[in-house]
Amino acid sequence: MTPGFTGADLANLLNEAAILAARNKKVAIGRQELDEASLRVMAGPEKRSRMITPEEKSIIAYHEVGHALVMKSIAKSDPVHKVSVISRGQALGITIQLPLKDRYLTSKSELMARMAAAMGGRAAEEIIFGDVTTGAKQDIEQATSIARQMVCEFGMSERLGLVTLHRRGEGDSLFFSELTAADVDGEVKALTDAAYRQAYDICQARRTTLVRIAEHLQVVETIDGDELDRLLLDEAVPVAVMLPRVEESAVAGRIAAAEAHDWEDTSVGSAGDGEPEPPIAAS
Template structure:
């Protein structure tokens, strides 16, 4: 098998000082602009000052007062004036007490003889000289304004350099010396297989062109937050050894219409100049939402930005080695034009990892952490069902912090168990002052959850029960499946609902009253019941989708909406009656385990089973 020829590495090398040079150019542009504006202001001030001085206007400390010409002539006849300066119709007189006055005479009015007759020194200025000076000042000011406008327009034009507000905010990562590779990304094996073709195209584009094949221009990564969409994109660039441009969809959209489109043009212009490369757009739903045909207007800036993005992706020729990778967790809101073949024509799903994926992710993040001998990553992966890759990384980091605070040299199993609870519900809040009565209510409430959960057929095992406040919760009962599940039976959903209502049922049985502590449980049970009725077809209403949109809009008739509400209430009541029946039957165990929890504050799953199923 022939090895494909290696592309000349020199063509993919990028200057390691690129980012520094860009920063320097930006600072230089700002400094030049500030310097130009300063020079203009200073020049205008100096020219104005010089013109006023040449025009004979004094800048002394004596204030000049305006006087009618009749009053000036009266002062002259009384011998109160010392000197007078006449420039056209402008008259400036100086009284014998040193006060200066300004006046304006009428055209043709003879005043010179009157001043001289009364012994006033008269100085007649050449008006043409003043007009010449004023003309020079006006011309220089006009040139300065024109020069400043030319400078600003030149800096703001999109030809050579984009204006600062229109430049792309994408961050460039130089992957000629990659820090992230596929080996650093675990739990997404299927996605790596899909993206390996992109790596091959960026490294050996000639092989694909010879076969007449065209690689996808755009790849859409779809997955829940924390599943590694950004990380695997960086790994693609690292494997291919090409530059990586990262930008968020929200960074395109601004208040002014047209700025986002200009930033899209600038981003793709720079990407094409540095091809082959990868452009990564995170949270593309911020700019790629469906355009409406309602005629009521909308976000013109966002739509113009989307239109420009569509044009740029259509503008790639078959020889342009620029791959656009976008990420979203809301693919249902994207515009169809964005998803058609020729733009984002490949969709890669990134699900939350299964037990094998969690094990692999934990191994990646545990490489630089000293684990104690009692730590089994496989067991930890089994306890963290539903955790994303980001959750697992945070879990190990929290455990390392706990070990460091305790002065330990290794991360022990207890640190990891505490870290799991921190990630799920938050840190302990032992400083919260709780009365003995409230502590008893919390203990019975949590044990009520645990007993119902362990008594329902097909229910998931209980891992831990705690009466210690964490985050916003006053207590916590941790239930984790023994294995990954992708489908749930109706009986299993009913078991989950009954287990969630066990806390409220325990309060009613033991204390004869209920508290506000079950508000989140009731909300959870109501949501599950509504989905069973409206989405899963698990009610007498039939196998139809009766979805209500998030904004509250619906096409349901009032009669059908009333039937849905009745079925939801029926399911919730059924779950509560099931919980009451189980706890009344096992009331002695409820009291025994709750009193034990009040003393020790935390019970793990094995201890709970030993007490619950003891003879």
């Protein structure tokens, strides 16, 4: 629940959990209080007083499930902890990922997965509604920031190579040419475009699942990681089609037997003197 938390974050989490336990008249902090406290530390308190129209709630639900669906579809992505359409802080909805353990190194594929996950909400909006909203503002900022770090700091651009291209200090100017700056912008755009295409392809290929989970989310408002896994398992279950059982009438049986008997009488070299074989029904 708390990978990546600093000491101050853990202190805030326990303080929030203690306050919630006291409000609920409990003598000890429980799992429910810890879960809510961790969400408060990461995303802020719930804002149920914020009036959201049904149309906006639908857009938010598809947006957040778009994030979650892309996250669950990429192997290098961190597990999804919670998806919610309840407003917290400045966010109208949240999709939270939590790594299984603390990490100090991040691979290029993991960074690409984070960018694609950030673009999942915008892709879902475009696929379902044929239009986009301002809700993806922070997602685009996050993806752009990751892409620029990959190009300018991590040497993960095949075009620019293993170079560092960033400001030395807050007041320093760029120490590379305008031509190189244009190349940087082009590489950043190429990375974000690739992330969006990947997110769009995933949401389009799993559109039925996207719709089913988003409609469910509008009803329950919050889905945890385990419930999301169960909903995704339903996607892989094949639908059993029950065919009606065809019962042969007695008249049809006598006609078939008579035809078989006539065929045996007129056939040359027939060796069967027992009961006639039933006719083979074409399927």
